[in-house]
Amino acid sequence: MRIGVLGTGIAGRTIATKLIQLGHEVQLGSRTADNEAALAWADANGDSAGAGTFADVAAAAELVFNCTAGGASVEVLRAAGADNLEGKVLVDVSNPLDFSTGQLLLTVSNADSVGEQLQAAAPAARVVKALNTVNCQVMVQPSLVPGEHSVFVCGNDEAAKRQVIDLLGAFGWPAERVIDLGDITGSRATEMYLPLWVRLMGRLGTPLFNVVPVQAP
Amino acid sequence: MRIGVLGTGIAGRTIATKLIQLGHEVQLGSRTADNEAALAWADANGDSAGAGTFADVAAAAELVFNCTAGGASVEVLRAAGADNLEGKVLVDVSNPLDFSTGQLLLTVSNADSVGEQLQAAAPAARVVKALNTVNCQVMVQPSLVPGEHSVFVCGNDEAAKRQVIDLLGAFGWPAERVIDLGDITGSRATEMYLPLWVRLMGRLGTPLFNVVPVQAP
Numbered sequence: 001m002r003i004g005v006l007g008t009g010i011a012g013r014t015i016a017t018k019l020i021q022l023g024h025e026v027q028l029g030s031r032t033a034d035n036e037a038a039l040a041w042a043d044a045n046g047d048s049a050g051a052g053t054f055a056d057v058a059a060a061a062e063l064v065f066n067c068t069a070g071g072a073s074v075e076v077l078r079a080a081g082a083d084n085l086e087g088k089v090l091v092d093v094s095n096p097l098d099f100s101t102g103q104l105l106l107t108v109s110n111a112d113s114v115g116e117q118l119q120a121a122a123p124a125a126r127v128v129k130a131l132n133t134v135n136c137q138v139m140v141q142p143s144l145v146p147g148e149h150s151v152f153v154c155g156n157d158e159a160a161k162r163q164v165i166d167l168l169g170a171f172g173w174p175a176e177r178v179i180d181l182g183d184i185t186g187s188r189a190t191e192m193y194l195p196l197w198v199r200l201m202g203r204l205g206t207p208l209f210n211v212v213p214v215q216a217p
Numbered sequence: 218m219r220i221g222v223l224g225t226g227i228a229g230r231t232i233a234t235k236l237i238q239l240g241h242e243v244q245l246g247s248r249t250a251d252n253e254a255a256l257a258w259a260d261a262n263g264d265s266a267g268a269g270t271f272a273d274v275a276a277a278a279e280l281v282f283n284c285t286a287g288g289a290s291v292e293v294l295r296a297a298g299a300d301n302l303e304g305k306v307l308v309d310v311s312n313p314l315d316f317s318t319g320q321l322l323l324t325v326s327n328a329d330s331v332g333e334q335l336q337a338a339a340p341a342a343r344v345v346k347a348l349n350t351v352n353c354q355v356m357v358q359p360s361l362v363p364g365e366h367s368v369f370v371c372g373n374d375e376a377a378k379r380q381v382i383d384l385l386g387a388f389g390w391p392a393e394r395v396i397d398l399g400d401i402t403g404s405r406a407t408e409m410y411l412p413l414w415v416r417l418m419g420r421l422g423t424p425l426f427n428v429v430p431v432q433a434p
Binding site: 103105106109110111144145146147149152179180181182185186188189190192193195196198199200202203204206208209210211212213214215216217 | 320322323327361362363366369396405407415416417419423425426428429430431432433434
């Protein structure tokens with residue numbers, strides 16, 4: 001499949017590389033066509049790897065990952081062009097983290113979320129929030145962490161969620177460990193989990209962790 | 218120990234009953250001295266159980282639990298009287314849930330939390346946020362849920378946290394399953410987890426669940 005990955009940070013490059021390993025054609029998107037990180041990634045990842053502007057990448061792709069910082073994601077989507085995303089699955093793995101004040105704040109929370117903002121900005125895209133509750137290394141290699149730990153998906157389009165769940169299966173997440181939280185407003189829940197995630201990372205001393213849901217028999 | 222429990226809802230009564238079973242003297246506090254739920258609870262729980270106004274209960278107690286709705290907790294604390302809490306451990310198990318609009322919102326989040334609001338409203342109290350990430354039945358009987366699942370504490374006073382961790386041990390939480398998230402601003406993290414908790418409850422079909430943190434070796 002032709003997949004576009006918006007964002008050249010560690011999350012974007014990690015996911016893009018995994019998608020190449022899975023046999024997909026992957027373009028890494030950034031603000032400008034001459035982004036050094038994107039070009040270096042494309043050079044290092046063979047003939048199936050490319051780079052371009054957000055709009056180039058969105059237009060060429062059949063499915064798009066948003067791996068930009070949550071606080072910038074709506075602006076990135078506008079640069080990518082809502083028209084270029086029409087009918088396409090947009091997998092949003094972003095989190096609206098803002099450390100600029102010296103403490104962790106979310107740029108959006110409670111009655112709204114990045115997932116919802118993206119769906120509102122591109123109504124014809126099929127946004128699926130996924131994977132944002134784990135570190136990007138765990139996203140693409142869940143076996144780094146022991147146990148039957150889970151990730152979450154949510155979105156308004158059932159077929160889009162099924163497609164993302166299949167893709168997560170290729171990443172190493174069995175379907176029974178992918179919990180569907182419902183419509184795209186579930187993004188509030190998974191994004192608002194991040195303050196706890198960040199505290200836990202500090203307490204556990206590693207970003208390579210996750211949680212296993214357990215329930216009464 | 219003489220313990221005051223503010224709030225006569227299911228969480229307050231469940232915790233108060235557990236404390237009676239553990240041999241403590243417990244008073245259940247409410248807005249008025251003739252609260253029927255509080256008087257019925259006191260009648261049913263023997264000579265060590267009593268009831269009174271928030272202020273009566275706070276004044277008599279050595280340690281106080283806040284089990285009121287998070288959106289009302291600061292007002293309850295004012296009724297209890299900050300002076301009556303001076304030097305005392307205040308265990309805050311509340312969550313700022315607001316379902317009044319038909320969707321879940323938090324009455325406070327992101328840059329503030331109920332735990333911090335209580336600490337600010339009673340600077341001489343020693344607030345410890347605890348247990349608010351599990352259902353009240355799980356709070357007092359963690360063995361209802363299988364596995365090495367965890368709860369969190371946070372607060373500015375180390376001795377107060379140790380005392381609460383000891384009390385949680387009596388509830389059935391081994392110290393190694395109580396994760397200290399740091400100062401009272403950690404309340405933001407555990408309170409903002411609630412939207413995910415509520416979605417998970419819907420998905421799992423039971424409030425009797427929790428999460429086990431797992432990490433890379």
